[in-house]
Amino acid sequence: MSTIELTGVTRWYGNVVAVNDVTMTIGPGVTGLLGPNGAGKSTLLHMISGFLPPSRGTLTVDGAQAWHNPDIYARLGLIPERDSVYAALTGTEFVRSTAKLHKLPDVGAATARAIEMVEMADAADRRISTYSKGMRQRIKVAAAMVHDPAILLLDEPFNGMDPRQRLQMMDLLDKLGAEGRTILFSSHILEEVERLSGTIQVIVAGRLAASGDFRAIRRLMTSRPHVFAVRSSDDRLLGASLLSRPAVTGVELTGKGLQVRASDYGAFCREIAVLARKHDIRLLELLPSDESLESVFAYLLAS
Amino acid sequence: MSADSALPGGAISARSVIHDRGYRRYDGPRLGRLQIVRALLWHSFRSALGIGRGAKAKILPVIAFVAMSLPALINAVAVNKGNGQIVTYESYLFPLRVIVLTVFVAVQAPELVSRDLRSRVLPLYFSRPMRRGDYPLAKYLAFTAASLLLIELPLVLLYLGTIVSSKSGAIWPNTRGLLAGLAIGLMWAVLVSAIGLALASLTGRRAYATGVVAIFFFLTFILSQIIYQIAGRGPGGPVPGPGKGQFITPAISAGQRLASLISPFNTLQSLTKWFAGVHHIFQPGEGPVPDPGSYAPAYIVMFVALLAASFAILAVRYRKAGVA
Amino acid sequence: MSGIFNGTVASITLRATLGRRRALLFGLPAAILILVTLALKASHPSTADWPSLILGDFGFTVVIPLTALVVGGSVLGAEIDDGSIIHLLATPVRRSSVIMTKFAVATGLTMVFAAGSELVAGLIATGSATKLVMALFAGALVGSLIYNALFIMLSAATTRAIAVGLLYVLVWEGLLGNFVSGVRILSIGHYALGVANAIAHDSSLHAGLSLTTAVVMGAIVTVAALLMAMQRLASFSLRGDAV
Numbered sequence: 035m036s037t038i039e040l041t042g043v044t045r046w047y048g049n050v051v052a053v054n055d056v057t058m059t060i061g062p063g064v065t066g067l068l069g070p071n072g073a074g075k076s077t078l079l080h081m082i083s084g085f086l087p088p089s090r091g092t093l094t095v096d097g098a099q100a101w102h103n104p105d106i107y108a109r110l111g112l113i114p115e116r117d118s119v120y121a122a123l124t125g126t127e128f129v130r131s132t133a134k135l136h137k138l139p140d141v142g143a144a145t146a147r148a149i150e151m152v153e154m155a156d157a158a159d160r161r162i163s164t165y166s167k168g169m170r171q172r173i174k175v176a177a178a179m180v181h182d183p184a185i186l187l188l189d190e191p192f193n194g195m196d197p198r199q200r201l202q203m204m205d206l207l208d209k210l211g212a213e214g215r216t217i218l219f220s221s222h223i224l225e226e227v228e229r230l231s232g233t234i235q236v237i238v239a240g241r242l243a244a245s246g247d248f249r250a251i252r253r254l255m256t257s258r259p260h261v262f263a264v265r266s267s268d269d270r271l272l273g274a275s276l277l278s279r280p281a282v283t284g285v286e287l288t289g290k291g292l293q294v295r296a297s298d299y300g301a302f303c304r305e306i307a308v309l310a311r312k313h314d315i316r317l318l319e320l321l322p323s324d325e326s327l328e329s330v331f332a333y334l335l336a337s
Numbered sequence: 338m339s340a341d342s343a344l345p346g347g348a349i350s351a352r353s354v355i356h357d358r359g360y361r362r363y364d365g366p367r368l369g370r371l372q373i374v375r376a377l378l379w380h381s382f383r384s385a386l387g388i389g390r391g392a393k394a395k396i397l398p399v400i401a402f403v404a405m406s407l408p409a410l411i412n413a414v415a416v417n418k419g420n421g422q423i424v425t426y427e428s429y430l431f432p433l434r435v436i437v438l439t440v441f442v443a444v445q446a447p448e449l450v451s452r453d454l455r456s457r458v459l460p461l462y463f464s465r466p467m468r469r470g471d472y473p474l475a476k477y478l479a480f481t482a483a484s485l486l487l488i489e490l491p492l493v494l495l496y497l498g499t500i501v502s503s504k505s506g507a508i509w510p511n512t513r514g515l516l517a518g519l520a521i522g523l524m525w526a527v528l529v530s531a532i533g534l535a536l537a538s539l540t541g542r543r544a545y546a547t548g549v550v551a552i553f554f555f556l557t558f559i560l561s562q563i564i565y566q567i568a569g570r571g572p573g574g575p576v577p578g579p580g581k582g583q584f585i586t587p588a589i590s591a592g593q594r595l596a597s598l599i600s601p602f603n604t605l606q607s608l609t610k611w612f613a614g615v616h617h618i619f620q621p622g623e624g625p626v627p628d629p630g631s632y633a634p635a636y637i638v639m640f641v642a643l644l645a646a647s648f649a650i651l652a653v654r655y656r657k658a659g660v661a
Numbered sequence: 662m663s664g665i666f667n668g669t670v671a672s673i674t675l676r677a678t679l680g681r682r683r684a685l686l687f688g689l690p691a692a693i694l695i696l697v698t699l700a701l702k703a704s705h706p707s708t709a710d711w712p713s714l715i716l717g718d719f720g721f722t723v724v725i726p727l728t729a730l731v732v733g734g735s736v737l738g739a740e741i742d743d744g745s746i747i748h749l750l751a752t753p754v755r756r757s758s759v760i761m762t763k764f765a766v767a768t769g770l771t772m773v774f775a776a777g778s779e780l781v782a783g784l785i786a787t788g789s790a791t792k793l794v795m796a797l798f799a800g801a802l803v804g805s806l807i808y809n810a811l812f813i814m815l816s817a818a819t820t821r822a823i824a825v826g827l828l829y830v831l832v833w834e835g836l837l838g839n840f841v842s843g844v845r846i847l848s849i850g851h852y853a854l855g856v857a858n859a860i861a862h863d864s865s866l867h868a869g870l871s872l873t874t875a876v877v878m879g880a881i882v883t884v885a886a887l888l889m890a891m892q893r894l895a896s897f898s899l900r901g902d903a904v
């Protein structure tokens with residue numbers, strides 16, 4: 035059971051503030067660090083992994099500071115984003131060397147177990163330079179897991195992976211999280227985070243925009259009105275019947291069709307289909323107007 | 338509406354229709370190959386001198402210019418005092434030129450060619466309407482121009498420093514000397530930048546490119562000097578001359594005259610001596626590079642061979658796009 | 662395996678450094694030294710003083726520093742440059758151990774190539790293990806050690822390590838060292854020559870420093886450089902992606 039605690043952590047480079055007064059606690063289970071590119075996710079991960087000192091604030095991993103403290107790596111595994119591994123070594127050698135550097139008592143067993151865990155056993159004896167991107171990612175996970183760390187940090191782990199590899203990695207992280215480890219991974223893709231983590235921390239422009247359970251945040255998000263643009267074979271009739279539904283809060287007839295405001299995204303989508311069929315209206319176009327990550331974040335920040 | 342904007346890997350907008358945002362193809366006049374080459378040339382020239390980049394990129398070019406100009410300033414002071422000119426236009430200060438150019442070329446040539454190789458932008462360049470050979474040509478011209486500036490500017494400073502304090506009668510001989518020096522400087526720039534770029538284009542890692550260029554220039558330079566010294570030692574033993582490690586022998590052996598072929602810099606200096614008609618005089622900056630005498634054709638051949646080899650390397654290197 | 666030398670780091674460094682074409686660059690100056698010696702031996706069998714020029718001036722001014730520059734720049738610089746050093750640093754291994762191990766590997770490689778070629782060339786030139794040959798070999802060993810300490814420190818301190826190292830070898834030692842005699846006391850080449858001279862007492866080496874000065878200054882430079890390198894590596898930080 036390991037905890038990462040951040041209190042007022044700030045990091046700036048000259049005039050640019052990369053991370054701005056972030057306070058959060060990360061506990062066991064899978065936590066997703068979500069945010070658009072440039073939000074400061076990597077910077078935060080580098081600070082937590084002890085490769086960047088915070089300009090201000092305190093950052094502790096199990097009570098110990100991460101910076102200038104190589105001993106935390108006994109409990110921490112890092113999978114960096116950069117695609118940089120020792121290309122001249124084979125997969126096995128790479129994981130083995132990491133095991134030796136961690137001074138593990140049984141290097142061979144740990145290596146085999148780690149490679150097995152990422153399902154790289156048949157490719158492990160080839161040189162890393164021959165691996166595909168997904169394979170490199172997996173061997174990096176193996177090396178990060180070889181010493182059985184309580185904390186795992188992954189920087190954009192699903193970058194460049196095909197869907198099958200992504201599922202495999204997600205299952206693996208799921209399993210590790212269920213074992214009680216503290217897993218923190220960063221991503222800018224909502225769906226990845228949604229699938230995987232219970233808790234998310236949303237970072238936008240260096241600030242913590244939201245934290246907590248993903249579904250709760252989604253519900254918070256759904257409490258804002260959604261706007262849809264609808265075109266159909268009979269706009270007026272459709273508009274009138276939509277207005278009778280509780281999920282719809284406003285309908286406007288514009289020259290190009292209907293603009294519908296709905297408070298409940300899911301309910302609206304179901305009901306418009308039902309209504310259209312009931313009144314024999316053909317739907318020509320149904321577009322959510324502001325379902326973008328940026329606007330979601332902007333909304334979260336504004337609230 | 339901002340919602341339509343595509344986000345980098347962001348939420349999926351369920352667009353099933355292509356919007357007409359008024360995007361139009363550009364059908365107007367397009368600039369041609371010449372403009373592309375010119376743009377690449379100008380950009381590379383600026384890169385070589387560190388202009389238009391951060392402050393760190395300017396450090397080395399500035400050091401190089403200052404170092405190269407020092408003799409001009411010292412000479413101006415000496416002439417002012419009435420000591421006479423101590424630095425010639427033709428050779429300037431040979432060891433200084435060698436060192437400064439080695440460092441400049443070794444560090445800046447990779448900035449021009451190795452960076453592009455490393456970041457794999459060559460396909461981007463080659464998908465433009467330019468010929469394959471235009472890229473190395475533009476790079477070469479740019480780097481030659483930059484090296485030329487580095488070599489000629491101090492000569493101009495030397496000239497100005499001399500004529501400012503000189504009596505009026507000395508202006509024409511000085512001008513003649515300057516023009517000779519500028520022409521010789523052009524010869525230097527042409528060869529040195531060709532070799533530097535050719536060697537640097539062999540690898541995408543700047544550090545190694547620097548190492549290769551530096552090793553080539555410096556190693557051959559020192560070797561040439563030493564072979565010269567060894568060739569000058571006859572069975573009777575040499576007579577120690579002024580300065581460290583310099584020897585005056587009554588007659589210069591064939592070995593000594595040919596020793597400079599080993600090094601591009603010494604080759605250039607030999608040719609310089611030959612063009613300038615300078616005879617075997619030891620000045621502080623001359624160094625043991627004698628007038629080639631009847632071996633001058635060998636040096637011309639070497640010059641051409643080095644130039645041709647460098648161009649060949651550059652041409653072959655950029656034949657394929659996506660060179661890594 | 663706590664302590665100064667870490668076998669795992671050493672083997673990773675060796676594999677990463679030698680497994681590429683660029684490793685040829687390590688042996689290039691050395692090979693040229695031997696070839697030139699062979700050529701001179703074939704054409705000057707009688708004159709006895711050219712060896713000290715080739716092995717002394719050429720060897721010590723060019724072969725040793727440039728070999729050390731390329732080797733010393735590769736063992737640490739390349740890994741920092743492409744980011745693979747993270748995998749080493751994300752373990753409890755002591756940063757001091759990493760530096761010392763890489764220093765040992767680099768010095769070993771440089772000694773093999775640079776000092777080894779000095780020895781071989783010396784034997785070829787003089788035909789037997791004369792005092793001069795052994796003196797130059799000793800000087801080459803010392804030079805390899807100190808140069809590598811400096812270049813490893815530069816690799817840890819800046820991304821332009823080879824450029825700075827080049828400036829040092831060419832401008833500081835090469836140019837200024839010939840014109841300003843005070844520079845000698847901070848010139849690694851002269852520490853090496855001082856050691857060689859103490860054994861061979863050959864004035865054609867143009868060694869400017871006594872043995873004591875050379876050894877003391879050399880030790881100071883080496884220790885200072887390594888300590889600085891360790892401190893820089895302990896503060897190794899990753900910048901977040903600017904994107």
